[in-house]
Amino acid sequence: MFLHKLFLQIALASCLVTPVLAEEFGRPARPDEIELWDIDVRPDGKGLPEGSGTVAQGKAIFEDNCSGCHGTRGQDGIKDRLVGGQGTLASENPIKTVGSFWPYATTLFDYIHRAMPYQAPGSLGVDDTYAVAAYLLSLNGILPMDGKLDKQSLPKVQMPNRNGFVPVPEFDYPQSHHN
Known part of the structure; x- marks a missing residue:
């Protein structure tokens, strides 16, 4: 009962903080600070950074950072399977x-860059991210073994399930908006 009463008193006291006092906490973010977090990549490729990576580079990076969860070739790991499944x-x-379901290769880059590897999300550099995406697309038969990805080539990759989704008009990016 004592803790309940104490919690209630603290909650009520926090309601008494004036707007002036609240304004003293924090400040508007500066453009350079916002830019650090503005890393999303759209399906049409808008937002892709400069850089590049090859399938061969991606294989080594994948083995070091991803195979513990996804298996040595993107399958048979303890986490999501990334390879195969076409036609299922x-x-x-x-x-x-990635090869059977994902509609856009650009969103693969986006996801890897922001959320992977699991133990250190966002720790892969841009070139490493392009390389891992190239390796996964190659394992799925979408990119040749000697393939390379960059800001210009990644949006042009045609995923097998590209037309398997019904576009929502506000997210349907015309071809003229490609970077």
């Missing part, structure tokens, strides 16, 4: 992978 989406047991 309409079956009783669909296998949703």
Whole structure:
């Protein structure tokens, strides 16, 4: 009961903080600070940074950073399977992978860059991210083994399930907006 009463008193006291006092905490973010967090990449490629990576580079980076969860070749790991599954989406047991389900290769870059590797999200550099994306696309038969990705080539990659989604008009990016 004592803790409940104390909590209630603290909650009530916090309501008495005036707006003037609240303004003393924090400040508007500066443009250079916002830019550090503005790393999202759209399906049309807008937001992709300069840089590049090859399948060969991606293989080594994947082995060092990703294979512990996803297996040595993007399957048979303890986490999501990333390779295979083409042609299974309409079956009783669909296998949703990068190669069978994802509609845009640019969102693969975005996800890897922001959220992977699991143990250190966002720690891969831009070139390393392009390389891992190239390696995964290669393992899925979408990019040749000697393939290379960059800001210009990644949006042009045609994913096998590209037309498997119904676009929402406000997210349908015309071709003229590609970087």
